Amino acid sequence: MxxxxxxxxxxxxxxxxxxxxxxxxxxxxxxxxxxxITIDLEQEFHVAYVWIQMANSPKPGTWILERSTDYGKTFQPWYFFAETPAECMRQFGMESLSPISEDDRVICRSDLAGIHPLENAEVRVLH
Structure with a gap:
């Protein structure tokens, strides 16, 4: 075609x-x-990690990883990503990497975002 x-x-x-x-x-x-981007895994999973690999473009600067626990009817933030701690506060109203006090607490990661490297970057989020 x-x-x-x-x-x-x-x-x-x-x-x-x-x-x-x-x-x-x-x-x-x-x-x-x-x-x-929505990926339907078609069943429940216990997620140990999420691995995202970029090719010939940089990582996104600010983004949200969401999850659904009701088969895609609704989605809730799982992780926020921002280039700096200040961006975590500005974009999402929370401190970067603040301590996890509950299993379902959403955190903002400033250590995994940002455009560098410009190619072949990886984001590995352990849960």
Whole structure:
């Protein structure tokens, strides 16, 4: 099919192949500055870690990892990510890496965000 060689839909992230997802470039419009990706794992899991790998682009500066415990009906923040502790406070109203006092407490990580390195970055969140 014409054009499919240049298509990189979100399904590529979990298809088991060496394919990838690629967001539209900002040159197509600022609406692509905010991207929402939902992956349906189709069953309950006990999550030990989340591993996200970037290719030829930097990590996002500020983002939210959310989870659903009702099969995708609603989503709640699981982790917030910001480039600096000040951004954790400004964007999410909380201190960076504040102590976890309850198992379901949401924290803001400033140690895993930021654009460096510019390529092949990894984000590994242990839970």
């Amino acid at each position: 014409a054009g499919t060689v240049n298509a990189h839909p979100a399904e590529n992230m979990v298809d088991g192949n060496t394919s990838w997802w690629q967001s539209p470039p900002l040159s197509r419009g600022m609406e692509f500055n905010h991207v929402n």
